[in-house]
Amino acid sequence: MSGEIERYERFRQDLKAAGIRLTEQRKVILRVLAEADDHPDAHALFLRASAIDASVSLSTVYRTLKLLEERGAIQRHAFDDGRSRFENNDVEHHDHLIDLDTGAVIEFRSEKIERLQAEIAAELGYDIIRHKLELYGRRRSKN
Amino acid sequence: MSGEIERYERFRQDLKAAGIRLTEQRKVILRVLAEADDHPDAHALFLRASAIDASVSLSTVYRTLKLLEERGAIQRHAFDDGRSRFENNDVEHHDHLIDLDTGAVIEFRSEKIERLQAEIAAELGYDIIRHKLELYGRRRSKN
DNA sequence: TGACAGATGCAAATCATTCGCAATAGCATC
DNA sequence: GATGCTATTGCGAATGATTTGCATCTGTCA
Ligand SMILES: [Mn+2]
Ligand SMILES: [Mn+2]
Ligand SMILES: [Zn+2]
Ligand SMILES: [Zn+2]
Numbered sequence: 001m002s003g004e005i006e007r008y009e010r011f012r013q014d015l016k017a018a019g020i021r022l023t024e025q026r027k028v029i030l031r032v033l034a035e036a037d038d039h040p041d042a043h044a045l046f047l048r049a050s051a052i053d054a055s056v057s058l059s060t061v062y063r064t065l066k067l068l069e070e071r072g073a074i075q076r077h078a079f080d081d082g083r084s085r086f087e088n089n090d091v092e093h094h095d096h097l098i099d100l101d102t103g104a105v106i107e108f109r110s111e112k113i114e115r116l117q118a119e120i121a122a123e124l125g126y127d128i129i130r131h132k133l134e135l136y137g138r139r140r141s142k143n
Numbered sequence: 144m145s146g147e148i149e150r151y152e153r154f155r156q157d158l159k160a161a162g163i164r165l166t167e168q169r170k171v172i173l174r175v176l177a178e179a180d181d182h183p184d185a186h187a188l189f190l191r192a193s194a195i196d197a198s199v200s201l202s203t204v205y206r207t208l209k210l211l212e213e214r215g216a217i218q219r220h221a222f223d224d225g226r227s228r229f230e231n232n233d234v235e236h237h238d239h240l241i242d243l244d245t246g247a248v249i250e251f252r253s254e255k256i257e258r259l260q261a262e263i264a265a266e267l268g269y270d271i272i273r274h275k276l277e278l279y280g281r282r283r284s285k286n
Numbered sequence: 287t288g289a290c291a292g293a294t295g296c297a298a299a300t301c302a303t304t305c306g307c308a309a310t311a312g313c314a315t316c
Numbered sequence: 317g318a319t320g321c322t323a324t325t326g327c328g329a330a331t332g333a334t335t336t337g338c339a340t341c342t343g344t345c346a
Contacts, residue, residue, distance in 0.1 A: 020323085021311085021312050021313075021322095021323060021324065022312080022313095023311075023312070023323090023324065023325080024311090024312095025324085025325070026324090041302090042302080042303080043302090055325090055326085056325095057325070057326050057327075058303095058326095059303095059304085059305090059325075059326065059327080060324080060325060060326075062302090062303060062304070063304090063324085063325085066303095066304090078221065078223070080221070080275075082301080082302070083301090083302065083303095084302085084303085097263075097264060097267060097269060099269070100272055106267055106269075108263055108267065110259055110263055112255075112259055113256055113259050113260070113263075116253055116255055116256050116259070117256070117276075117278055120240075120251055120253055120256075120278070121240060121278055121280050122283070124240060124249055124251065125282055125283050126240060126242070126249075126278070126280035126281065126282055126283055127280050127281055127282075127283050128278050128279070128280045129243055129279050129280050129281060130279050131276070131277060131278045131279060132223075132275060132276070132277045132279075133260075133274070133275070133276050134274060134275045135260055135263070135264055135269070135271050135274045136271070136272050136273050136274060136275075137264050137269035137270050137271045137272050138269065138270055138272060139268055139269060140265070140268050140269055140270050163292090163293095164291095164292060164293065164342085164343050164344075165343075165344095166292095166293060166294080166342075166343070167342090167343095168293085168294070169293090184333095185333080185334080186333090198294090198295085199294095200294070200295050200296075201295095201334095202294075202295065202296075202334095202335085202336090203293080203294060203295075205333095205334060205335070206293085206294085206335090209334095209335090225332080225333070226332090226333065226334095227333085227334085287346100288345105288346090289344105289345095289346090290342105290343105290344095290345105291342105291343095291344095292341105292342090292343080292344100293340105293341080293342075293343085294339105294340080294341070294342090295338105295339100295340090295341095296337105296338095296339100296340105297336100297337095297338100298335105298336085298337080298338105299334105299335080299336070299337090300333100300334080300335070300336085301332105301333095301334090301335100302331100302332100302333100303330105303331080303332095304329105304330080304331070304332105305328100305329085305330070305331085306327100306328095306329080306330090307326105307327095307328100307329105308325105308326100308327100309324105309325085309326090309327105310323105310324080310325070310326095311322100311323090311324075311325085312321105312322090312323080312324085313320105313321100313322100313323105314319105314320095314321095315318105315319085315320090315321105316317100316318085316319080316320105
């Protein structure tokens, strides 16, 4: 992918601009996150980071994830498996369909659903700050 | 509410039919669940049950909740506060809007959204087994 | 009423995530 | 390039919700 380097640079700039130190460990984690095109959990990211630089600890992975989430650079998801999963936040908003058999996560976006959600909230007197839409399903048997 | 007793009876019948012992503790927990019209977590249910019968332990609340969930009698929700919340499963399917300021949980149902979800899944080659739609919002300021 | 498998309370174990703390290392300055 | 201050790190211990092992109790059915 060509976007990985830009993505990494964006992370880097953001931290630098905020006066946050760019440590070796953070660089590695930023790189791993920039390269990720899936929805890894903290442990998976720790493994990927460790492979590049064994000095990265799980604690620092957690701390960096929290930092980036607070800064809006990444998103945290809570699918039904107990762990938090993360993904870059520089992509268009989308929701997820989780394959119950394989665990595969499929992304989709429905303008209509997004609009309906806003309408429903408005009718109830609310503004939506964020939302969560997850479909859990099984591959349709082809008979 | 008039439905509470029927609801309690339904729980009772279900366990009995499955050859599961109707212990004092289970009766109390079933009653508390039958009376609940909110989305309490395990600890809240434990408090309500304890008030009726101090011999009910938190462990048994957890065990009973798991039992009822497995039997499809109650539903487990995982809103963004870390704990599981429960509700009777004998009501029409609905989704939730959570007030970020008060924690209030508002129920709603949109036929259109339900339909759209099924369509999207179908297009992706999937059948939806279950889904989760949660809106997190703030009361619209009235100016 | 008796027997016995299933259920309970309690404490200890899990599991993901966070935290305290002493040691380390960015980075601005000289 | 060396220095100093402070943020950051790794480690292990703490957390908080939930589960589990085990000795003891109790429904249920004969
Ligand atoms: Mn995604
Ligand atoms: Mn509900
Ligand atoms: Zn959406
Ligand atoms: Zn729904």
